[in-house]
Amino acid sequence: MKIVSVSLIITFGFVSSGPAQRISHTIESLRGIEGVMVAVEDLKPDIAGDGLSKEKIQTDVELKLRFAGITVLDENAWLNERGQPYLYVNINSNKNTGTGMYSFNISVVLRQNVIVARNPDVLISADTWHADHVGYVNVKNAAGLRESIKDVVDIFINDYLAVNTK
Numbered sequence: 001m002k003i004v005s006v007s008l009i010i011t012f013g014f015v016s017s018g019p020a021q022r023i024s025h026t027i028e029s030l031r032g033i034e035g036v037m038v039a040v041e042d043l044k045p046d047i048a049g050d051g052l053s054k055e056k057i058q059t060d061v062e063l064k065l066r067f068a069g070i071t072v073l074d075e076n077a078w079l080n081e082r083g084q085p086y087l088y089v090n091i092n093s094n095k096n097t098g099t100g101m102y103s104f105n106i107s108v109v110l111r112q113n114v115i116v117a118r119n120p121d122v123l124i125s126a127d128t129w130h131a132d133h134v135g136y137v138n139v140k141n142a143a144g145l146r147e148s149i150k151d152v153v154d155i156f157i158n159d160y161l162a163v164n165t166k
Contacts (some may be wrong), residue, residue: 027159029128030110035071037078037086038062047093047102051143060146061089061153068157084125085112087156089149095139102142106133108152131155 040058048054062072065087073081090107110129116122133152137145 026128027163029112030160031163033083033085033112033160033164035073035077035081035085036065036110037073037075038065039086039088041088041090043091044093046095047091047142050139052091052145056143056146057089057091057149060150061087064150064153064157068161070157070160083112085110089153091145091149100139101136102139102145103136104134104145104148106145106149106152107131108156110156129156129159
């Protein structure tokens, strides 16, 4: 049965993965954040060459946030924002030319400045919220990974809105 499923995925180019999961149970750290900057990590050249674009991911994430009513900060506004929160998006992919598939891990992290409890004079940037999503996609449908990225961003949006009612 698994061989048939894999054949269908390879033939038709579906994205296959389980549900995205929040790994950090710290949604309370999102309370009071008025806006975030979005930072997308550079993609590996092979997946970028197969149709996935850092710029499209940046646009997708920013549009989803704006549509949900979350302010997206440019760099100047971010520098003046208390805590300097930013949403970091990283796609780690591995191309298997034998199967024609990419395995991937999508990581979406909220990073912000925090004070170290044992030494209040120390201010550092730290991950305070994190969600991951793993799966695989046909090389011919690498751009289809954008939907999986949006799914992980939806988890952030839901958690953010749960503690920041408007």
